[in-house]
Amino acid sequence: xxxxxxxxxxxxxxETGREILRILDGRDPQVRAxxxxxxxxDRLRALGADEVAVGDLLAETGLDAAVExxxxxxxxxxxxxTDALAATEFVDGAGTMALLEAAAxxxxxxxxxxxxxxxxxxxxxxxxxxxxxxxGPLQDAKARAEAAIREADVRHTILRPGVLTNGRRTDDVTVxxxxxxxxxxxxxxxxxxxxxxxxxxxxxxxxxxxxxxxPSHRELGLAIDWQLPRAPSETIPVEVADD
Numbered sequence: 001x002x003x004x005x006x007x008x009x010x011x012x013x014x015e016t017g018r019e020i021l022r023i024l025d026g027r028d029p030q031v032r033a034x035x036x037x038x039x040x041x042d043r044l045r046a047l048g049a050d051e052v053a054v055g056d057l058l059a060e061t062g063l064d065a066a067v068e069x070x071x072x073x074x075x076x077x078x079x080x081x082t083d084a085l086a087a088t089e090f091v092d093g094a095g096t097m098a099l100l101e102a103a104a105x106x107x108x109x110x111x112x113x114x115x116x117x118x119x120x121x122x123x124x125x126x127x128x129x130x131x132x133x134x135x136g137p138l139q140d141a142k143a144r145a146e147a148a149i150r151e152a153d154v155r156h157t158i159l160r161p162g163v164l165t166n167g168r169r170t171d172d173v174t175v176x177x178x179x180x181x182x183x184x185x186x187x188x189x190x191x192x193x194x195x196x197x198x199x200x201x202x203x204x205x206x207x208x209x210x211x212x213x214x215p216s217h218r219e220l221g222l223a224i225d226w227q228l229p230r231a232p233s234e235t236i237p238v239e240v241a242d243d
Contacts, residue, residue, distance in 0.1 A: 021048040035053075110154060110157075156205075161212070175211050
């Protein structure tokens with residue numbers, strides 16, 4: 001993935017989405033934010049979006065325009081607890097799969113999903129089992145979206161964070177393979193950094209990864225050198241031969 005990529009941020013007006021925009025602001029990639037509400041466009045541009053697309057993943061409206069010319073999709077869409085208890089379709093499930101299909105058809109090269117601990121239901125921690133018990137239908141919807149992503153012809157990274165907080169970005173997290181059994185909290189800002197870095201980090205390709213804040217489970221963590229896209233000022237040195 002090149003630094004000049006065009007990145008679509010789905011769920012851009014949500015808490016993780018806004019953190020993604022802040023991290024990408026001032027960096028090389030062209031950033032397009034996707035939101036359901038046109039009234040949020042100015043705020044998203046103020047946070048760093050170069051363009052704003054309006055669309056609804058569940059209604060499947062506006063998706064073709066949103067993904068046109070996009071190289072990377074960062075999907076930070078999420079349902080509320082109320083949705084988890086009352087809805088029959090979830091943006092994290094059917095909505096994510098609609099976005100994936102549109103992105104793949106448009107030739108996108110990479111897709112990154114913010115999922116959750118416990119999705120998949122195998123080898124999870126006690127925290128994962130709590131997630132499954134209280135928001136089981138939502139976890140099942142996320143699992144179907146994860147499966148679709150893994151089967152699609154795109155490079156992918158799926159991140160399963162623990163309990164999300166609004167804490168500061170620390171750049172100090174434990175990242176482990178799926179079903180390791182991590183438990184704990186992690187800030188949305190730290191998850192956002194990993195989502196932005198994933199398409200530019202070779203070791204993150206085609207992986208499903210659990211994420212919690214360090215020092216929790218440090219001994220279980222993978223040694224991944226996460227690479228954010230460059231800012232324009234971060235030039236690559238060029239050697240010039242003497243005459």
